[in-house]
Amino acid sequence: MxxxxxxxxxxxxxxxxxxxxxxxxxxxxxxxxxxxxxxxxxxxxxxxxxxxxxxxxxxxxxxxxxxxxxxxxxxxxxxxxxxxxxxxxxxxxxxxxxxxxxxxxxxxxxxxxxxxxxxxxxxxxxxxxxxxxxxxxxxxxxxxxxxxxxxxxxxxxxxxxxxxxxxQADHVVNGVYEELNQHIAQFFPDELGAHPARDQTTGQPLTGLFHRIVPANHEGYLQAVDRASLRRLSEQLDCQIALSHRAGSFVIKGSSLAVVLSDTELDESLDSELQSCFIIGKLRTPEQDPEFAIHQLVEVAVRALSPGINDPFTAMTCIDRLSAVLCTLTGRAFHPVSWYRDDGRLQLVEQPLDYSGMLNASFDQIRQHSQTDVAVSIRLLEGLSRIASHCRTAEQQEAVLRQADMIVQTRRESLSEAEDIADVEQRYQALKDELRQLG
Missing domain, CATH: 1.20.120 (Four Helix Bundle (Hemerythrin (Met), subunit A))
Structure with a gap:
C-alpha cells in the first residue's frame, strides 16, 4: 500500500x-x-x-x-x-x-x-x-x-x-545530475563492504510441485513493485515468488509478471491480489528505476551529438556527470536479488541489477553515436579512467575495460587521421595502466 x-x-x-x-x-x-x-x-x-x-x-x-x-x-x-x-x-x-x-x-x-x-x-x-x-x-x-x-x-x-x-544546457544537465545523485543515495544507501555480504545470485533453486504464472492485466511500463506485500504473501501462502521484470521494463498484457512456486495448488483468485503488488503505467518513473535519470543524461548527450544540433560540448558535460555518478557507485552495495524469511527459506527472487549494467546504460549509446567525434571519444576514455581509479572489485574493472576496448576498436576502424588515433590510444593506455596499478 x-x-x-x-x-x-x-x-x-x-x-x-x-x-x-x-x-x-x-x-x-x-x-x-x-x-x-x-x-x-x-x-x-x-x-x-x-x-x-x-x-x-x-x-x-x-x-x-x-x-x-x-x-x-x-x-x-x-x-x-x-x-x-x-x-x-x-x-x-x-x-x-x-x-x-x-x-x-x-x-x-x-x-x-x-x-x-x-x-x-x-x-x-x-x-x-x-x-x-x-x-x-x-x-x-x-x-x-x-x-x-x-x-x-x-x-x-x-x-x-x-x-x-x-x-540553458548546463543548467538542464546539472538538474538531471542532482536528481540522479538523489536516486543513487536512495537506491544504494549502503557502502560497499559496510555490511555482511548477502546473496546476489539468481541461481537459488526454486522448488515446488505447483507453479503459477502471474499475468499482467494490461501493457505498459512497470513503475514499481511492492516488495513488502509480495514477501508478506509469500509467508501467508508458504510459497516462493520469482519476479520476471525489474522496475522500468515494458510488459505486454498477459505476459508473466512473476512465477509463484508452491507445494500446494494456488487458487486463481490470488492473481488479482498478486497483480496489485505491481504498478504498471504509461510512462517510466524514477521511484524504483535507478537507470531512469541515467537515460535522461544519455538522451541529452545523444541529441547533442545529432547532426541537427551538433553540440559536442554538451555531450562531454553529460559524460563528466555520468562518470562522477559511476565513481560514486563503485563504493555502493547493490541490493540483494534474493530475499529470505527469518528461518532462512527463500521467498522472493528479483531480476539482478549490477554495476556492469549501469555502466553500459551510461556509455553504450554515447559510444555508438560518437564514432567519428574524436573529442567525445577522448572524453569517454578520460571518464572511464576516472572510474577505473575508483574501482574496488574485479567486476567493476572488467566492465570498465570492456567499455574502453569497444571504444578503441570502433575508433580504429572509423578514424582516418593518425594523430587522432594516437590521442585515443594514449588515453586507452593510461586507462590500462590505472587498472594495472589496482591489480
Missing part, C-alpha cells in the same frame, strides 16, 4: 496543476478571512488608519478590477512563455526532459501566484457594497490585494529570469 501511495505522489509531483490548485485554495481562504476581519473592524468605534487604500466603494471596485484583469493577462503571458520553453526543451534536450520542466516548483508557484491573486480579487470584489443603508468597503482586503500586486511584479521578474536560466 505504501508503494502505491508513493507512486501516486510521484504522479502528482510531476503534474502542473497541484501547486496552483493549493495556492487557489489558500487564496479563497485568505479572501474569506480578510473580509470577515473587515466586517469585525467596522463594529469598533475607532477610525481605520489612513494607510494604503482610503477610497470608497467605487474606488475599491476599480482597484480590484484592475488587479484582477492584470493578473489574467500576466498569467496568459506566463503560460505562453512556459509553452515556448517546453517546446524548445523538447526539441533540444528530448521530450522525456519535459517532466523536469513540468515538476519545476518555480514554474508551478509562479502560475499559481497569478491565478490565486486573480481569484482573491474576484472574491473580495463580490463583497463590496455601495448601498447608503448598508455600505461596506473591505479596506483591509483591498490593501492586501495591493500587496499581492506588488508581490506579483517581483514574481514576474523572477519568472523571466528563471525561464531564461532553466533552458
Amino acid at each position: 505504501k508503494t502505491y501511495w508513493l507512486n501516486r505522489w510521484e504522479t502528482i509531483r510531476n503534474s502542473f496543476w497541484f501547486v496552483p490548485a493549493m495556492l487557489l485554495v489558500i487564496a479563497v481562504g485568505l479572501a474569506r478571512i480578510a473580509v470577515t476581519l473587515d466586517h469585525q473592524l467596522t463594529q469598533f468605534p475607532f477610525a481605520f488608519p489612513d494607510i494604503g487604500f482610503t477610497g470608497g466603494a467605487e474606488g475599491a471596485r476599480s482597484v480590484l478590477s484592475t488587479i484582477a484583469g492584470s493578473m489574467v493577462t500576466v498569467a496568459g503571458v506566463a503560460f505562453s512563455i512556459t509553452i515556448v520553453a517546453l517546446t524548445l526543451a523538447s526539441s533540444q534536450f528530448g521530450p522525456r526532459l519535459l517532466r523536469n520542466f513540468m515538476r519545476d516548483p518555480g514554474n508551478q508557484y509562479v502560475l499559481g501566484t497569478f491565478i490565486a491573486t486573480f481569484i482573491y480579487c474576484l472574491l473580495v470584489l463580490s463583497s463590496v457594497t455601495s448601498n447608503h443603508d448598508n455600505a461596506f468597503v473591505p479596506r483591509l482586503a483591498v490593501n492586501i490585494s495591493l500587496l499581492l500586486a506588488l508581490l506579483n511584479v517581483g514574481v514576474l521578474i523572477f519568472f523571466i529570469h528563471h525561464v531564461a536560466t532553466s533552458i
Whole structure:
C-alpha cells in the first residue's frame, strides 16, 4: 500500500496543476478571512488608519478590477512563455526532459501566484457594497490585494529570469545530475563492504510441485513493485515468488509478471491480489528505476551529438556527470536479488541489477553515436579512467575495460587521421595502466 501511495505522489509531483490548485485554495481562504476581519473592524468605534487604500466603494471596485484583469493577462503571458520553453526543451534536450520542466516548483508557484491573486480579487470584489443603508468597503482586503500586486511584479521578474536560466544546457544537465545523485543515495544507501555480504545470485533453486504464472492485466511500463506485500504473501501462502521484470521494463498484457512456486495448488483468485503488488503505467518513473535519470543524461548527450544540433560540448558535460555518478557507485552495495524469511527459506527472487549494467546504460549509446567525434571519444576514455581509479572489485574493472576496448576498436576502424588515433590510444593506455596499478 505504501508503494502505491508513493507512486501516486510521484504522479502528482510531476503534474502542473497541484501547486496552483493549493495556492487557489489558500487564496479563497485568505479572501474569506480578510473580509470577515473587515466586517469585525467596522463594529469598533475607532477610525481605520489612513494607510494604503482610503477610497470608497467605487474606488475599491476599480482597484480590484484592475488587479484582477492584470493578473489574467500576466498569467496568459506566463503560460505562453512556459509553452515556448517546453517546446524548445523538447526539441533540444528530448521530450522525456519535459517532466523536469513540468515538476519545476518555480514554474508551478509562479502560475499559481497569478491565478490565486486573480481569484482573491474576484472574491473580495463580490463583497463590496455601495448601498447608503448598508455600505461596506473591505479596506483591509483591498490593501492586501495591493500587496499581492506588488508581490506579483517581483514574481514576474523572477519568472523571466528563471525561464531564461532553466533552458540553458548546463543548467538542464546539472538538474538531471542532482536528481540522479538523489536516486543513487536512495537506491544504494549502503557502502560497499559496510555490511555482511548477502546473496546476489539468481541461481537459488526454486522448488515446488505447483507453479503459477502471474499475468499482467494490461501493457505498459512497470513503475514499481511492492516488495513488502509480495514477501508478506509469500509467508501467508508458504510459497516462493520469482519476479520476471525489474522496475522500468515494458510488459505486454498477459505476459508473466512473476512465477509463484508452491507445494500446494494456488487458487486463481490470488492473481488479482498478486497483480496489485505491481504498478504498471504509461510512462517510466524514477521511484524504483535507478537507470531512469541515467537515460535522461544519455538522451541529452545523444541529441547533442545529432547532426541537427551538433553540440559536442554538451555531450562531454553529460559524460563528466555520468562518470562522477559511476565513481560514486563503485563504493555502493547493490541490493540483494534474493530475499529470505527469518528461518532462512527463500521467498522472493528479483531480476539482478549490477554495476556492469549501469555502466553500459551510461556509455553504450554515447559510444555508438560518437564514432567519428574524436573529442567525445577522448572524453569517454578520460571518464572511464576516472572510474577505473575508483574501482574496488574485479567486476567493476572488467566492465570498465570492456567499455574502453569497444571504444578503441570502433575508433580504429572509423578514424582516418593518425594523430587522432594516437590521442585515443594514449588515453586507452593510461586507462590500462590505472587498472594495472589496482591489480
